[in-house]
Amino acid sequence: MIDDHGDFVLGRDADYFVGELSEVCLAQSVFLVNRSMEESAEFIVDVARLGAVSIHRADSLFDTDIHATNTISDPERVTPTPNETARLVDGELRIILPPVSWTAVTLR
Structure with a gap:
């Protein structure tokens, strides 16, 4: 959720962290962090107050x-990869987080 000042508000049961608007x-x-060892998780946040944004x-x-x-023998075993599930739908950012994952989404 976004509060009246345009800042994100953390959900009580969610495992995610949110950055600040960069001027x-x-x-x-x-x-975002999904700490589940077995389950993917869908993350949804209302971004309508940010105006016309797109997923960068x-x-x-x-x-x-x-x-x-x-x-040392396999230094690229685990690397960041594009998360193709990210989408904007009716003013909401929606993304599926794989189990035991760390995700960064940038909106512009």
């Missing part, structure tokens, strides 16, 4: 093997 680049970033980027850091790590 320099006129972008809003939303940082949506990247998630995760692996289908939740125990995967980057190593």
Whole structure:
């Protein structure tokens, strides 16, 4: 949700963190975490008060093997990848977060 001042308000049961509006680049970033070990989660936030925005980027850091790590022999095992589920629908940002993932969405 966005309050009367245009700032995001965190949901009580959600595992996500939200950035601030940057006056320099006129972008809003939303940082999300899904801590579930097994379930994907749909995140929905009302962004209508931001006006006419579009999704500039949506990247998630995760692996289908939740125990995967980057190593010296495989330093690119787990890397951010575009999250193609991000969409704007009727003034809402909607995105599916994979299990054990960290996601950044930038709106402009």
